[in-house]
Amino acid sequence: MEKIERRLKHLEDTHTHQHKMVEALIAEKAPEHTITEAKKKKLRIKDMIESLKLERNLKWLINKN
Helix, strand or coil: CHHHHHHHHHHHHHHHHHHHHHHHHHHCCCCHHHHHHHHHHHHHHHHHHHHHHHHHHHHHHHHHC
16 A cells, blocks of 8 residues: 555645646746646646545455455
């Protein structure tokens, strides 16, 4: 489980960083395609976080029984 928790923490930190990047791009009035790509990357990271949380919860349920 420890490996999953470390990976989850890393992804959450990466997501926070990417969120700040998106905000900065918007504030700097970067080209729309650049902002869109940054937002897509942020969403992919969020999807990985959700997937990892699901995996963690399933492992917890399996080990519980």
